[in-house]
């Protein structure tokens with residue numbers, strides 16, 4: 001993977017916005033359904049992911065999106081295309097995962 005990929009194109013930003021907007025809608029419906037069933041399983045995870053997606057959408061809107069929170073480098077398109085709400089580049093995420101124990105952030 002090429003983590004040196006620089007800024008996203010408008011088309012890439014629009015694609016990520018569409019993907020995350022749809023995902024946020026799915027998560028809101030899932031959370032609503034899970035709450036209606038009074039079944040706590042999965043709600044917490046969905047709420048956490050929804051918060052991440054909404055944060056990423058807000059950053060996308062103000063052009064503060066796609067930078068690694070650890071090293072500041074642009075996060076590669078390959079990673080964002082798979083996980084639009086990713087907060088770390090692949091090398092920083094690998095270091096973080098190697099350090100463990102896992103926390104449920106992205």
Ligand SMILES: [Zn+2]
Pocket residue numbers: 068069070071072073088089090091092093
């Ligand atoms: Zn990084």
